[in-house]
Amino acid sequence: MSLVGHLIQVTGPIARMRTVAPVGVLEHVLVGHDRLAAEVISIDHDRATVQIYEETVGLRPGEPVHGTGHPLSVVVGPGLIGQTFDGIQRPLEVVREAQGIYLRRGAAAGLPPRRWRFTPALAVGDVVGPGAVLGSVPETPLVTNRVLVPPTLRGTLVRLAPEGDLDDTDEVACVRDAAGAMHVITLLQRWPVRRARPFRERLEPDRPLITGQRVLDTFFPIVRGGSAALPGPFGAGKTVLQHSLAKWSDAQVIVYVGCGERGNEMAQVLEEFPALVDPRSGRPLMERTILVANTSNMPVAAREASVYTGITMAEYYRDQGYHVALMADSTSRWAEALREIAGRLEEMPAEEGYPAYLPSRLAAFYERAGRVTTLAGDEGSVSVIGAVSPPGGDFTEPVTQHTQRFTRAFWALERELASARHYPAVSWKGSYSFYADNVAAWWRAESGLDWLALRRRAADVLEQDARLEQMVRLVGADALPDRQRWVIDVAALIKEGVLRQNALHEIDAFCSPAKQVRLLSLFVELHDEGASLLELGVPLMQIRERLDRGRLTRLKESVANDAPELIDEVWHETRRELASLRRQAEEQAKGAAA
Ligand SMILES: Nc1ncnc2c1ncn2[C@@H]1O[C@H](COP(=O)(O)OP(=O)(O)OP(=O)(O)O)[C@@H](O)[C@H]1O
Numbered sequence: 001m002s003l004v005g006h007l008i009q010v011t012g013p014i015a016r017m018r019t020v021a022p023v024g025v026l027e028h029v030l031v032g033h034d035r036l037a038a039e040v041i042s043i044d045h046d047r048a049t050v051q052i053y054e055e056t057v058g059l060r061p062g063e064p065v066h067g068t069g070h071p072l073s074v075v076v077g078p079g080l081i082g083q084t085f086d087g088i089q090r091p092l093e094v095v096r097e098a099q100g101i102y103l104r105r106g107a108a109a110g111l112p113p114r115r116w117r118f119t120p121a122l123a124v125g126d127v128v129g130p131g132a133v134l135g136s137v138p139e140t141p142l143v144t145n146r147v148l149v150p151p152t153l154r155g156t157l158v159r160l161a162p163e164g165d166l167d168d169t170d171e172v173a174c175v176r177d178a179a180g181a182m183h184v185i186t187l188l189q190r191w192p193v194r195r196a197r198p199f200r201e202r203l204e205p206d207r208p209l210i211t212g213q214r215v216l217d218t219f220f221p222i223v224r225g226g227s228a229a230l231p232g233p234f235g236a237g238k239t240v241l242q243h244s245l246a247k248w249s250d251a252q253v254i255v256y257v258g259c260g261e262r263g264n265e266m267a268q269v270l271e272e273f274p275a276l277v278d279p280r281s282g283r284p285l286m287e288r289t290i291l292v293a294n295t296s297n298m299p300v301a302a303r304e305a306s307v308y309t310g311i312t313m314a315e316y317y318r319d320q321g322y323h324v325a326l327m328a329d330s331t332s333r334w335a336e337a338l339r340e341i342a343g344r345l346e347e348m349p350a351e352e353g354y355p356a357y358l359p360s361r362l363a364a365f366y367e368r369a370g371r372v373t374t375l376a377g378d379e380g381s382v383s384v385i386g387a388v389s390p391p392g393g394d395f396t397e398p399v400t401q402h403t404q405r406f407t408r409a410f411w412a413l414e415r416e417l418a419s420a421r422h423y424p425a426v427s428w429k430g431s432y433s434f435y436a437d438n439v440a441a442w443w444r445a446e447s448g449l450d451w452l453a454l455r456r457r458a459a460d461v462l463e464q465d466a467r468l469e470q471m472v473r474l475v476g477a478d479a480l481p482d483r484q485r486w487v488i489d490v491a492a493l494i495k496e497g498v499l500r501q502n503a504l505h506e507i508d509a510f511c512s513p514a515k516q517v518r519l520l521s522l523f524v525e526l527h528d529e530g531a532s533l534l535e536l537g538v539p540l541m542q543i544r545e546r547l548d549r550g551r552l553t554r555l556k557e558s559v560a561n562d563a564p565e566l567i568d569e570v571w572h573e574t575r576r577e578l579a580s581l582r583r584q585a586e587e588q589a590k591g592a593a594a
């Protein structure tokens with residue numbers, strides 16, 4: 001660390017300095033006597049502008065600035081999982097007080113020191129390339145950390161630690177490159193937050209990321225390695241849904257970035273998550289989760305960095321062959337940080353005051369999602385779900401618009417649904433996913449049913465219902481023919497029995513794929529059966545009398561995820577009821593003919 005300059009002016013998170021030694025753009029520097037974390041954002045002759053990641057109150061012109069010689073980086077290594085960090089990776093302490101989360105000024109970034117049991121996977125003399133797996137340490141009962149050769153290094157292993165305990169800064173291996181230079185590798189490594197980690201090849205998505213939320217998995221699926229936007233007006237349920245995704249989605253590692261959320265919301269996460277149990281392993285959820293928190297009361301520049309810190313950690317686990325999902329809540333608060341900093345820099349504003357590079361920054365973030373072949377030849381993925389909070393719920397504003405361009409699933413939350421307490425308030429009219437075809441084969445193999453056709457038929461009922469809505473408002477449902485009233489009936493059953501899901505219910509909070517398909521199939525078959533009875537001349541009233549609607553719509557809560565066949569049993573009973581109507585109708589028809 002060396003002196004690179006002195007401050008000449010401080011305005012909020014931005015400071016200007018006079019340089020006395022060479023410093024690079026994007027270099028990580030330490031500002032003032034308190035050595036506050038900062039990053040150089042521009043240089044003009046002997047003047048440089050820095051962005052400071054900590055509270056700058058009390059910082060004075062004349063104070064020194066020290067260089068670190070490297071860009072703002074994340075320290076990656078075993079021990080990330082289970083931790084809570086701020087936007088530049090400083091461990092957070094939670095206090096149960098008003099502001100919820102506490103951070104010491106000038107606190108060191110990185111990981112608390114720990115010892116790990118290392119097991120080598122290679123031998124001295126082996127030739128290794130970028131990303132090769134040197135060995136592993138058991139990071140948590142759910143995640144084995146694979147220790148990789150850094151992405152830029154190739155050579156011969158001249159030393160490799162034997163099976164045994166290591167400090168995270170001890171040498172794991174030493175590699176001699178082609179030029180004869182020696183490179184020591186430790187468990188902890190650095191990676192610049194703003195640079196995507198390399199991989200061998202990008203792959204087409206082929207498997208859904210199961211979220212356990214029926215409206216998403218069934219109607220608007222996301223894939224492993226996919227990206228989704230979650231826009232919604234104030235209070236529509238974005239945060240609750242992001243929490244559900246972090247809890248239940250079937251990624252192996254979760255990175256949850258709370259970005260500009262209120263301090264008490266994040267404190268709730270920090271209290272709630274450690275008590276949660278992973279539905280698949282029965283282990284504490286935190287054994288596969290990393291939390292990054294930059295609440296609205298923390299410095300704005302660290303919020304800008306937090307999404308990059310989060311996604312760099314996500315890529316680090318992807319590179320070990322894991323399927324990782326990252327939730328960012330809310331990317332609008334991140335964009336506002338970008339706007340505030342741009343304003344301080346007196347940059348020319350573009351749309352609604354955001355800097356002209358807003359779209360390229362958003363693209364650079366969502367482009368880091370993907371399913372890949374890693375440098376070591378394994379498969380890994382990063383899925384990204386970004387919540388967007390458009391002011392006034394207006395989806396035409398820039399952050400929503402640009403996010404929509406760079407993501408392939410769009411989960412629009414609707415104010416009307418939320419106020420009717422239909423949760424999750426995901427609009428079935430305003431949402432879409434381009435991934436349905438990618439995941440159809442997986443669902444077919446999983447269920448033995450033509451999933452694509454099934455969901456199309458269900459969506460068709462919902463669309464017909466939406467078209468009838470206007471008519472119902474004008475003339476009332478009773479004026480419509482039975483055939484159309486039946487569509488409205490079934491649509492109501494699908495809304496209540498499939499789309500609506502209670503995040504707080506012990507069983508319903510997560511819905512397994514097998515249960516989802518059976519519920520969907522029940523309502524689609526019910527629709528067809530009813531329609532065919534109506535054609536035989538059975539009055540709608542009689543069909544309604546035979547249906548226990550409450551029982552059908554409560555199946556989501558009454559049937560456990562591991563006993564989905566109970567849904568089929570209920571359907572068989574229902575069908576027997578309807579079959580008796582069919583027999584009556586057929587006998588009457590015969591009687592009439594005779
Ligand atoms: N799935 C759900 N089940 C039950 N209640 C819900 C659900 N989703 C949202 N709510 C209710 O709506 C309230 C607001 O939800 P949430 O905080 O997720 O909204 P938001 O869109 O994140 O709001 P903001 O724009 O303020 O960030 C919750 O406190 C809860 O009462």
Ligand SMILES: [Mg+2]
Nearest residue numbers: 238239240329
């Ligand atoms: Mg929220």
